[in-house]
Amino acid sequence: MQDLAGRVAVVTGAASGIGRALSVILAELEMKVILADVEALALEEVTQGLIEAGHTALAVPTDVASADSVAALAERTYESWGAAHVVCNNAGVFAAGLSFDAPQSDYDWCFGVNVFGILNGLRSFVPRMLASGEPGHIVNTASMAALTSVPFSAPYAMSKAAVLSLSESLYLEMQSKGAPIGVSVICPELFDTRIGWAERNRPPHLERKDGEGASIEREGTEQAIRTATGTGEAPSVLAQRIVDGIRENRLYVLAPEGDPWREACNVRLDDLRHARNPGGAVPGE
Ligand SMILES: NC(=O)c1ccc[n+]([C@@H]2O[C@H](COP(=O)([O-])OP(=O)(O)OC[C@H]3O[C@@H](n4cnc5c(N)ncnc54)[C@H](O)[C@@H]3O)[C@@H](O)[C@H]2O)c1
Structure with a gap:
């Protein structure tokens, strides 16, 4: 999708980090941006900043883990601006721990936000985007953790592997329908955000x-x-990479060649190709 100006973008997890940077760059490209996040105060602050800078932006407090909340986000988007062209399912949380010992609540939380949050976004937006016949793009945020062999964070790594798989399914489905809707799955390496403090948003x-x-x-x-x-x-570096991915209709938006996470991904692919056991393919391990 080339022409972004004047079109409508929705960004979840927009109050912080990557979602915030993405909202800023899309607004600077003259998109009308709907910012969604569970942290209402931070969300309002980011949105006000965009409006004061002369951009068109609207805050819609949203819990992506709730299907009803995401359906309400879609309602508000279509009521306000009549369309959704770029939908960024970016909200995410992190939990670490030993796979066999992490409590079920870690898995429920990570899957609820990282996987079902995206599925809620797809269910609420994709049918309407298809019906409109207009060009569109879905951006799902996974992680390089989805492409590497990662110990001690199974709730997170499993959820991101699911996002990768879901995005591949969606991409092929859009292709098979001949729909003018592109898909990108974003697999970031390390960016300076508050993901390490994700517990701040964990529901009671x-x-x-x-x-x-x-x-x-x-x-x-x-x-x-x-x-x-x-x-x-800085997350702004990734935001630019995501915009390039949208414009070039690239499914896989990965850490660049030469980055240690991309190298680790290549090692993992070789491990798979040769049915070789993994051995500390994570950078820094
Ligand atoms: N920062 C990195 O290095 C990195 C690397 C790989 C992937 N990611 C992914 O990037 C995405 C953005 O994370 P970030 O690094 O900017 O972290 P962040 O914590 O700075 O931002 C995440 C945002 O998601 C919001 N959020 C959490 N739960 C939510 C919910 N239930 N509903 C709506 N919003 C919710 C948070 O309030 C926060 O504003 C995540 O999916 C994360 O897994 C980040």
């Missing part, structure tokens, strides 16, 4: 009970994520 009914799943591996991974993302690039 999915809180971990005392000591549940606590391990030295979980603690170390949580600390490593905070440190590593803190040294990552």
Whole structure:
């Protein structure tokens, strides 16, 4: 999809990090942007900043894990601006831990937001986008963790692998229908965001009970994520890469060649090709 100006974008997880940077760049490209996030105050602040800079933006507090909430987001989008052209299913959370020991609530939370949050977005927007016949693009945020062999964060890594698979299905379905709707699955390496503090958005009914799943591996991974993302690039770099992916209709938007995460992905692909056991393919392991 080439012509973005004047068209409508929806971004979930827009109050922080990658979603925020994406909202800014899409607004600067003269798109009308609907910003959605569960953190209502931060969302309002980002949206006001865009409006004050002369852009067209609207905040819609949304919990992507709730089908009703995402359906309401779509209603509001179509009521307000009559269309959705670029839908960025970007909201995401992170939980670490040993796969066999992490509580069910870690899996329910990560899958609820990272996977079913995206599915809610697809169910609410894709049928209307198809019916409109207008060009469109779906952007789903996964992670390089979906493409590498990652220990100590199964709730997250599993959810991102599911996002990759879901996006491939959607891409092929759009192709088979001859629909003018592109799909990109974003697999970022490390960017300087608040993903290491994702617990701030964990709903009370999915809180971990005392000591549940606590391990030295979980603690170390949580600390490593905070440190590593803190040294990552600015999310605006990724936002530009995502816009390029939309314009070039690229399904796989990956860490660039030469990046350690891309190398780790290549090692993993070779492992698969040769049916070889993985051996610490994650950068820094
Ligand atoms: N930062 C990285 O290095 C990195 C790497 C790979 C993938 N990602 C992915 O990028 C996406 C954006 O994360 P980020 O790094 O900008 O983190 P972030 O924490 O800065 O932003 C995530 C946003 O999602 C929102 N959110 C969380 N739960 C939500 C819910 N239920 N409904 C609506 N919004 C919700 C948060 O409030 C927050 O504003 C995520 O999907 C994440 O997994 C990030």
